[in-house]
Amino acid sequence: MSNQVDFRFQFSTDSPYILLVKYLSPKNKTLSFPRQNMIIWAIAAFWYPIACKWLGGFSQSDLKSKARTAIYQLQQQIIYLAHTFNLEQELGTHGIVTNPTSTPEQFNGSNASPRTPQPTVSDIDTESLPSLSNNHDDDRLLENAFN
Structure with missing residues (x-):
């Protein structure tokens, strides 16, 4: 008996999301991240706390x-x-x-005075985002958000 849970999702061929299903297909060998991570990151970032x-x-x-x-x-995405x-x-x-350098610990409730994320209201250029300077760092941005 397996300890895994299978999850299957199908779209009709006329769905506007069929391109997404094809992109996430195991046949696509050019994905930036492991396919399973891409799917669970997208779902969990919004729906996990609601499911809980x-x-x-x-507790609250x-x-x-x-x-x-x-x-x-979601902000990292x-x-x-x-x-x-x-x-x-x-x-x-x-x-x-x-701010891409914020961490979840800064506003996850574990500190004595949790901070909510503050939006940047000025224009942002890539020089002000050192963590996004190349594709390798782009990949770490999402990986770090989910680890």
Whole structure:
């Protein structure tokens, strides 16, 4: 008997997301990250704290900590997308991109005075984002957010 849980998801061929399914297919050998990580990171960054709340058995403090961590992970995904598509200045102008050097510990509730992430309201260029200076660092941005 296996200790694994299988998860299967199908789209119809006319779905607007069929390209995503093809991209994440095991046949695609050019993925930046392991396929399983890409899928779980995308799902967990938003839905994990909500699933924990639904399941019950977690304290309000634990749920808030999980939500803060998820917010941090989502921010790292935003930064990754902004850098990948050269949108740092556009998103920064709208206060969407946050400081990429923040860590979840800075606002995960484990400190005496947890801080919420503060959006950057000025334009952002790649020089002000040293952690995004090359593709290898881009990869670490997401990996570190989920480890």
